[in-house]
Amino acid sequence: MSSITEGGITVEVKRKKIKNMYLRVYTEEKRVVLSCPYHLNSEHIQNFVRDRVSWIRKHLKKDISERKREDITYITGDQLQIWGKPVKLKVYETASPPQVVHGCDSAILMFVKKNSTSIKRKTIIEKWCRGQLREAIGLYISKWETILNVKVSEFGIKKMKTRWGTCNIRDKRIWLNLDLVKYNVMCLESVVVHEMVHLLERHHSARFYRLMDEYLPDWRERERPLRMGGIPSPD
Ligand SMILES: [Zn+2]
Numbered sequence: 001m002s003s004i005t006e007g008g009i010t011v012e013v014k015r016k017k018i019k020n021m022y023l024r025v026y027t028e029e030k031r032v033v034l035s036c037p038y039h040l041n042s043e044h045i046q047n048f049v050r051d052r053v054s055w056i057r058k059h060l061k062k063d064i065s066e067r068k069r070e071d072i073t074y075i076t077g078d079q080l081q082i083w084g085k086p087v088k089l090k091v092y093e094t095a096s097p098p099q100v101v102h103g104c105d106s107a108i109l110m111f112v113k114k115n116s117t118s119i120k121r122k123t124i125i126e127k128w129c130r131g132q133l134r135e136a137i138g139l140y141i142s143k144w145e146t147i148l149n150v151k152v153s154e155f156g157i158k159k160m161k162t163r164w165g166t167c168n169i170r171d172k173r174i175w176l177n178l179d180l181v182k183y184n185v186m187c188l189e190s191v192v193v194h195e196m197v198h199l200l201e202r203h204h205s206a207r208f209y210r211l212m213d214e215y216l217p218d219w220r221e222r223e224r225p226l227r228m229g230g231i232p233s234p235d
Contacts, residue, residue, distance in 0.1 A: 004042070004045065004046055004049060006046065006049045006050050006053055007050070007053040007057075009032060009049075009053060009056055009057070009060070010032070011023075011032045011033070011034050011049050011056075012031065012032065012033045012034065013034050013036065013045060014033060014034070014035050014036070015035075015036060015037070015038050016035050016036070016037070016038075017037075017038065018035060018036070018037055019037060020037070021034060021035065021036040021037070021040070021045070021048055022034070022035045022036075023048075023049070023052060023056070025056055025059035025060060027059060027060065027062050028081070028086075029225075030060060030224065030225055030228045032056055032060070034048070034049065036048075060228060061228070072122075073118045074089065074091065074110070074118050074121035074122055074125060075089070075091055075118075075121075076089060076090050076091045077089070080108060080125070081182040082102070082108070082129075082132070082181060082182065083132075083181065083182075083183070083184060083185050084182070084183050084184030084185070084187075084225070085106065086106075087102075087106050087107060087108050088106065088107045088108070089107070089108050089110060089125075090103075090107050090108065090109050090110070091110050091112060091121070092109065092110070092111050092112075093111075093112065093113070093114045094111040094112065094113065095113070096111065098110070098111060098112045098113065098116075098124045099111040100124060100125065100127075100128035102132075108125075108128075110124060110125065112124060126178070129178065129181040130157050130178065130181075132181055133157050133176065133178065133180060133181045133188070134157060136185060136188055137155055137157070137176060137188070137192060138155075140188065140189050140192040140193075141155060141174075141192060141196070144192065144193055144196050145196075147215065148193075148196055148197065148199070148200060148215065150172075150196055150199040150200060151172060151199075152172055152173070152174055152196065152199070153171060153172040153173060154171070154172070154173045154174075155173065155174040155175070155176065156173070156174075156175050156176070157175070157176050157177075157178050158175055158176075158177070158178060159177070159178050159179075160175070160177045160178075160179075163177065163234070163235040164176070164177045164179075164180065164191045164226055164234045164235070165177060165180075165191045165192070165194065165195045165234040165235060166195070166234075166235045167195040167196075167198040167199065167235075169198055169199060169202055172199060174192070174195045174196070176188075176191060176192070176195075177191075183225050183226060184222075184225065186222045187222055187223060187225055187226050189216075189222070190216060190219045190222035190223050190234075191223070191226070191234045193212070193215060193216045193219065194212065194219070194223075194234040195234060197211050197212055197215070
């Protein structure tokens with residue numbers, strides 16, 4: 001498989017035994033795939049993509065997570081996004097306290113009381129997501145405290161509309177966006193490192209980005225899905 005770039009967009013080209021060209025945009029993964037017949041030359045393909053650049057852009061920008069969130073009523077069959085992967089929700093009734101289990105068959109099992117409301121179920125899932133995130137953040141902070149030789153006194157998770165993370169330098173306190181649980185854990189690590197690098201350099205200065213490049217050279221790559229998600233960058 002090869003790829004071409006047009007207007008800053010990388011398109012994967014898959015040659016197949018087909019008659020026409022098909023362009024697919026995977027909004028969630030931010031991938032663009034073109035299926036085309038074997039015999040077509042590259043100029044033809046490039047022109048085809050060039051004519052559709054604005055269409056591709058429009059589809060890449062679509063905030064699918066936003067739309068899905070509205071559709072989710074937290075019933076069996078709903079699809080959630082956990083650590084960058086789609087996960088099916090299965091809801092079971094129980095008389096015991098609510099519980100969430102991440103099964104190995106990429107399903108999330110939720111045990112709730114009979115007749116629980118969707119708001120209640122949402123709260124239960126969010127609480128579970130916070131737990132997942134908390135555990136991962138804790139591990140990353142300890143890892144990077146050693147590497148960067150800094151100390152984080154406290155961290156928290158909250159819903160934020162415009163930022164992936166923030167850092168209070170004076171109190172050495174970090175806040176992270178709850179939505180990070182939807183993305184690959186590599187994204188989370190990058191945001192954690194970003195906030196911790198602020199403990200070495202307050203501003204987004206040249207020095208700040210030099211430090212990022214030095215400690216986490218692929219941070220731009222890691223944060224790309226986050227930028228596409230609508231929120232620009234960690235703060
Ligand atoms: Zn920042």
